Amino acid sequence: MKLTAKLIIAVTLLLQAYSSSAVAANLLTNGSFEALKFEGNWTYISNPNKAENLGLGWTWSDGSAMEFWNTPFLGVTADHGTKIAELNAHGGTSQYSFYQNFNTVAGQSYDYSFAYRARSNNRETFHLGITRYFDDDSQSLIDNIFYGDHIKGQWKTAKGSFVAKGSSSRIGFWSDDAAGDTTGNLLDNVTVVNALPEPGSLALLALGLIALGASRRRIKAL
Numbered sequence: 485m486k487l488t489a490k491l492i493i494a495v496t497l498l499l500q501a502y503s504s505s506a507v508a509a510n511l512l513t514n515g516s517f518e519a520l521k522f523e524g525n526w527t528y529i530s531n532p533n534k535a536e537n538l539g540l541g542w543t544w545s546d547g548s549a550m551e552f553w554n555t556p557f558l559g560v561t562a563d564h565g566t567k568i569a570e571l572n573a574h575g576g577t578s579q580y581s582f583y584q585n586f587n588t589v590a591g592q593s594y595d596y597s598f599a600y601r602a603r604s605n606n607r608e609t610f611h612l613g614i615t616r617y618f619d620d621d622s623q624s625l626i627d628n629i630f631y632g633d634h635i636k637g638q639w640k641t642a643k644g645s646f647v648a649k650g651s652s653s654r655i656g657f658w659s660d661d662a663a664g665d666t667t668g669n670l671l672d673n674v675t676v677v678n679a680l681p682e683p684g685s686l687a688l689l690a691l692g693l694i695a696l697g698a699s700r701r702r703i704k705a706l
Contacts, residue, residue: 508677511586512655513541515674517552518565525557544582563599563639564673570603571610571669572659583656586676588648593679596655597643602636603668609660610669616650625649630660645679
């Protein structure tokens with residue numbers, strides 16, 4: 485079998501293996517909120533130090549809290565696993581929030597996604613922010629995306645991407661909690677992963693390898 489044909493087969497098998505097995509690891513801890521084990525339908529934690537000691541991955545500022553559900557509960561089934569988190573679960577006008585820091589590489593592209601839905605009515609709203617807090621004085625990456633399009637009774641998935649500017653970044657959610665507008669936003673399956681090469685990029689790489697192999701064969705033949 486000629487060298488070029490062997491190289492084509494090898495590259496094809498490599499691409500097939502990549503496409504079938506390339507599942508990027510979530511850079512977040514407890515992105516699906518499964519880590520906390522508890523009895524009953526729900527629980528909440530108001531002390532961020534306790535959350536850190538429990539290894540929940542997420543934390544928040546003073547005056548906030550995180551509520552967790554075991555599902556199915558109140559007609560809601562988790563988008564991933566069995567547990568979900570509820571933002572601004574206790575009403576009022578406070579800007580309930582939680583966030584998580586994660587390691588990044590400056591210049592690397594990352595994809596993020598999460599599932600969200602309204603709990604009680606379609607007026608429920610919240611915000612997403614992704615910032616950097618190491619290696620750069622300017623904080624904004626994705627400073628504020630407003631989500632007001634979710635509806636009661638149905639999960640939606642948000643997706644996006646960003647390029648890290650330092651060795652650590654932060655993803656956070658916070659409520660838009662005007663008096664009487666909401667009792668909670670439901671969140672699940674939060675992921676941040678290294679961006680995988682597009683199929684077109686992989687194809688170009690394969691063509692380059694094949695061309696390189698062909699050129700080497702021609703040089704040997706001279």
